[in-house]
Amino acid sequence: MTSAPEHSVIPEPAAPAANPFPAWFQAEQAAALADYEATPAPTRRDESWRFASLKALDLSAFVPAPPVASEGRLITASTGLGGDAAARLVFGNDTLLHRDAPALPPGVLVKPLAEAARENEALVREFFMAQPVELGSHKYAQLHRARLGGAGVLVHVPKNVEVALPIELFHWVEGENSSVFPHTLIVLGENAKVTVVDHFRSADGARAFACGINDFHLARGAQLTYVAVQDWSRDTLAFHLNSTVVGRDAQATALLMNFGGGHVRGESLSRLVEPGARSVMLSLNPLDGTRHLDQRTLQDHVATDTFSDLLYRNSLDDRSQVIFAGLIRPGVGAARTDGYQKMENLMLSEDAVAHAMPGLEILTDDVRCTHGATSGGVSADELFYMQARGIPENQGRRLIVAGFFRSLLDRIENDSLREKLGALVASRLEVIR
Amino acid sequence: MSAPVEETEKPNIDIDRSVGDFRYDVDYAYDAGVGLTEATIDYICDVKQDPEWVREFRKDGYRKFLEKPMPTHWASHDLDNIVFENIRYYLSQGVTPSRTWDDVPEEMKQTFERLGIPEQERKFLAGVEAQFDSEAAYSNIKAAVGEQGVIFVGSTEGLHKHPEIFRKWFGKVIPSSDNKFSALNSAVFSGGSFIYVPPGVKVKHPLQAYFRINAQNFGQFERTLIIADEGSEVMYMEGCTAPKFETATLHSAVVELVALKGAKIQYVTVQNWSPNVFNLVTKRGLAHEDAEIKWIDCNIGSRLTMKYPGVIMKGRRARGEVISIALASDGQHQDTGAKMIHAADDTTSNVVSKSISIGTGIATYRGLVDIPPHRKGCKNNTECDALLINSHSRTDTYPAIVTRGNQNACQHEASVSKVNAEQIFYMQQRGLSEGEAMSLAVNGFVNDLVREFPMEYSVELKRLIDLEMEGSVG
Numbered sequence: 001m002t003s004a005p006e007h008s009v010i011p012e013p014a015a016p017a018a019n020p021f022p023a024w025f026q027a028e029q030a031a032a033l034a035d036y037e038a039t040p041a042p043t044r045r046d047e048s049w050r051f052a053s054l055k056a057l058d059l060s061a062f063v064p065a066p067p068v069a070s071e072g073r074l075i076t077a078s079t080g081l082g083g084d085a086a087a088r089l090v091f092g093n094d095t096l097l098h099r100d101a102p103a104l105p106p107g108v109l110v111k112p113l114a115e116a117a118r119e120n121e122a123l124v125r126e127f128f129m130a131q132p133v134e135l136g137s138h139k140y141a142q143l144h145r146a147r148l149g150g151a152g153v154l155v156h157v158p159k160n161v162e163v164a165l166p167i168e169l170f171h172w173v174e175g176e177n178s179s180v181f182p183h184t185l186i187v188l189g190e191n192a193k194v195t196v197v198d199h200f201r202s203a204d205g206a207r208a209f210a211c212g213i214n215d216f217h218l219a220r221g222a223q224l225t226y227v228a229v230q231d232w233s234r235d236t237l238a239f240h241l242n243s244t245v246v247g248r249d250a251q252a253t254a255l256l257m258n259f260g261g262g263h264v265r266g267e268s269l270s271r272l273v274e275p276g277a278r279s280v281m282l283s284l285n286p287l288d289g290t291r292h293l294d295q296r297t298l299q300d301h302v303a304t305d306t307f308s309d310l311l312y313r314n315s316l317d318d319r320s321q322v323i324f325a326g327l328i329r330p331g332v333g334a335a336r337t338d339g340y341q342k343m344e345n346l347m348l349s350e351d352a353v354a355h356a357m358p359g360l361e362i363l364t365d366d367v368r369c370t371h372g373a374t375s376g377g378v379s380a381d382e383l384f385y386m387q388a389r390g391i392p393e394n395q396g397r398r399l400i401v402a403g404f405f406r407s408l409l410d411r412i413e414n415d416s417l418r419e420k421l422g423a424l425v426a427s428r429l430e431v432i433r
Numbered sequence: 434m435s436a437p438v439e440e441t442e443k444p445n446i447d448i449d450r451s452v453g454d455f456r457y458d459v460d461y462a463y464d465a466g467v468g469l470t471e472a473t474i475d476y477i478c479d480v481k482q483d484p485e486w487v488r489e490f491r492k493d494g495y496r497k498f499l500e501k502p503m504p505t506h507w508a509s510h511d512l513d514n515i516v517f518e519n520i521r522y523y524l525s526q527g528v529t530p531s532r533t534w535d536d537v538p539e540e541m542k543q544t545f546e547r548l549g550i551p552e553q554e555r556k557f558l559a560g561v562e563a564q565f566d567s568e569a570a571y572s573n574i575k576a577a578v579g580e581q582g583v584i585f586v587g588s589t590e591g592l593h594k595h596p597e598i599f600r601k602w603f604g605k606v607i608p609s610s611d612n613k614f615s616a617l618n619s620a621v622f623s624g625g626s627f628i629y630v631p632p633g634v635k636v637k638h639p640l641q642a643y644f645r646i647n648a649q650n651f652g653q654f655e656r657t658l659i660i661a662d663e664g665s666e667v668m669y670m671e672g673c674t675a676p677k678f679e680t681a682t683l684h685s686a687v688v689e690l691v692a693l694k695g696a697k698i699q700y701v702t703v704q705n706w707s708p709n710v711f712n713l714v715t716k717r718g719l720a721h722e723d724a725e726i727k728w729i730d731c732n733i734g735s736r737l738t739m740k741y742p743g744v745i746m747k748g749r750r751a752r753g754e755v756i757s758i759a760l761a762s763d764g765q766h767q768d769t770g771a772k773m774i775h776a777a778d779d780t781t782s783n784v785v786s787k788s789i790s791i792g793t794g795i796a797t798y799r800g801l802v803d804i805p806p807h808r809k810g811c812k813n814n815t816e817c818d819a820l821l822i823n824s825h826s827r828t829d830t831y832p833a834i835v836t837r838g839n840q841n842a843c844q845h846e847a848s849v850s851k852v853n854a855e856q857i858f859y860m861q862q863r864g865l866s867e868g869e870a871m872s873l874a875v876n877g878f879v880n881d882l883v884r885e886f887p888m889e890y891s892v893e894l895k896r897l898i899d900l901e902m903e904g905s906v907g
Contacts, residue, residue: 050833051833355835358830363827366851370846372846
């Protein structure tokens with residue numbers, strides 16, 4: 001039986017007194033560490049790790065991140081999608097380097113989680129990691145909780161408040177074998193509306209470990225648009241575990257873009273807990289080199305009359321690999337569930353590998369659930385058509401990949417955001433040969 | 434991530450199980466007793482006068498059976514309810530299959546009569562291999578088929594009389610170590626068919642075998658091997674109804690198909706075991722260059738069926754196909770699917786699966802499509818549709834698709850829905866009862882697949898669906 005190598009627990013940071021969290025939170029962290037150590041590493045027999053490369057999960061070499069050396073450079077380089085932001089927080093190696101909030105409406109909180117744990121204890125107690133991690137990485141979620149330092153953020157938008165400009169958060173990692181634990185907790189009151197963008201970046205090409213968690217909670221009628229731009233170094237092992245809880249008539253739209261990382265495990269759970277809840281789950285992943293992306297998703301329809309729509313697209317070049325395992329699960333009594341799930345792989349090289357496991361678990365009859373999974377190469381006819389019109393093969397291929405991703409971005413309703421994302425994707429695709 | 438299946442709010446379905454529910458006393462001249470040890474295997478070998486290599490094969494299978502874990506990390510925990518010590522592993526009416534109809538004991542004839550093997554049908558079918566308990570009790574190959582050089586015998590006779598063909602492929606498509614139940618079958622197999630179709634021979638009539646369980650706590654472990662030589666064509670039909678028992682019964686068959694260059698094999702199953710039977714079957718075909726293997730599979734009965742017919746497409750342009758219908762009624766779990774291994778270039782496969790869950794029935798589709806490295810021109814299409822009849826019916830879909838390289842294409846599609854209320858209303862307006870309307874809707878749902886079955890079976894299937902749908906609404 002193969003299993004992930006046993007991990008040497010990442011050592012305590014040099015000065016435990018520097019833990020910015022209040023005592024009650026630190027006690028939870030200690031319990032989480034014990035649970036992390038007690039929880040066995042995933043094995044081949046775990047369905048939630050089927051096809052996964054467990055050897056890649058060796059954490060023994062990673063160390064707590066030291067203070068960043070190039071603080072000024074990182075702050076300057078923290079330009080986001082372009083355009084103004086309502087608030088901007090920059091973290092380097094789990095330390096807050098910079099914050100500004102030029103356009104934040106009154107009452108909206110955007111602050112480090114450690115601050116929030118002191119000043120908004122009730123909120124943090126209620127929502128911080130309140131959802132169980134069901135998709136396989138419970139152990140790593142406990143590690144995250146135990147080692148969470150300065151890079152957690154609370155975004156709280158109170159009832160009926162709309163934040164017009166996006167909130168942009170930057171998480172940098174620097175130095176060989178550094179480990180970081182970014183956390184984004186978004187709590188939206190009734191009818192609140194906000195766009196949050198997480199940028200995950202490496203200051204250098206060094207090997208690193210990132211273990212990040214996002215918690216989203218949407219009260220009645222709230223609207224969240226969340227974008228993750230993952231741009232870790234190509235030698236980074238990363239976990240990104242998302243959970244979203246959607247209330248009555250609320251809508252969550254999450255777009256996860258993986259441009260970097262060497263081995264990335266992503267888990268996304270959308271739980272629709274009240275009638276009328278909607279969740280749109282998008283992911284856009286141009287993969288090349290030996291990059292490995294392992295994504296697991298769950299569309300958990302708890303209440304009646306809920307809607308979910310998942311669309312994941314990958315392009316795979318060189319020797320890249322992708323695993324997608326998705327599940328739509330309308331529970332007992334979740335009548336009139338409307339669930340959709342689609343994953344598509346565009347295979348660009350002979351050595352690329354795609355695993356697709358689109359699943360359904362339906363426990364009630366009054367549902368409409370469908371899923372689809374496709375894998376295929378670029379059509380030779382299409383390339384020929386373009387060549388006949390003077391477009392070289394390389395460029396033709398790039399156009400097809402661009403079109404493949406562009407239609408996914410069409411699901412983003414905010415025009416200005418969609419345009420910026422389109423420009424970002426286009427700039428990243430130029431590297432495709 | 435499995436959720437518990439709760440009691441249905443609607444009244445449970447009352448299915449008329451008395452059809453096919455009959456049993457006659459049998460004098461078990463050869464009975465290995467209950468439980469499985471190496472001594473049981475020696476006993477089976479002695480009674481069947483197995484050659485030494487078969488004894489070795491059985492014992493190796495037994496060791497693998499003990500080593501292999503139960504697959505409950507992904508499969509139903511209902512498997513834990515199988516008590517291997519309480520099962521009879523061998524039971525025979527006599528080691529030599531009956532040759533003519535006159536030799537068949539009167540009691541068995543009555544059983545066959547009720548099973549519905551009519552005289553008329555016998556004339557049309559190429560040969561009837563009606564298995565009564567472990568041993569083929571009746572085997573009648575029509576002269577015409579024999580003249581073409583087709584061998585259609587029980588697996589025991591096959592390994593005794595045609596070892597040169599039998600041994601070459603036996604256990605090669607499905608190794609004993611494939612899974613716990615294929616290992617168990619290797620240890621205690623008896624009965625089943627051996628078919629060899631010579632090069633270029635196209636068998637006009639389907640070859641048909643009826644299987645039957647007729648003893649309490651008795652498992653059937655048929656072993657079927659079909660070899661279609663170059664350019665030949667054959668259709669094999671396997672159907673079963675079983676008596677009703679109070680304690681669990683285990684059925685664990687292994688079916689291996691080999692289609693040599695350009696050959697075509699169609700394997701048709703209608704499975705209607707009684708609802709106390711564990712039906713854990715391993716079925717796989719090996720398709721050589723330009724060969725085609727098609728599994729047509731219908732599962733209506735049993736307590737738990739786990740069956741994933743597969744095709745390994747070993748030669749270029751080989752084709753694999755699985756057409757599957759599953760009907761899961763109250764208390765039943767139909768866990769079925771398909772495996773397609775594209776081991777050569779330009780191979781194509783198609784999987785169409787439709788399932789219906791009634792009451793607390795659970796229908797599960799599990800699929801595997803694998804395109805190994807450096808293949809070109811491979812294509813797979815998979816469609817799974819599920820229909821749910823009651824509010825607490827359940828259906829699961831767990832496909833796994835592994836694609837490598839940029840010169841292949843796979844597409845998978847699945848949908849789950851309930852019967853359209855407007856359709857039911859429309860039919861009720863025109864005088865059908867709700868139950869009749871539902872039955873008609875369900876028959877419509879599977880109609881395009883039912884048409885793939887040979888005529889005799891599609892008629893039987895429609896009747897079985899009507900039977901299962903009786904009282905499912907209200």
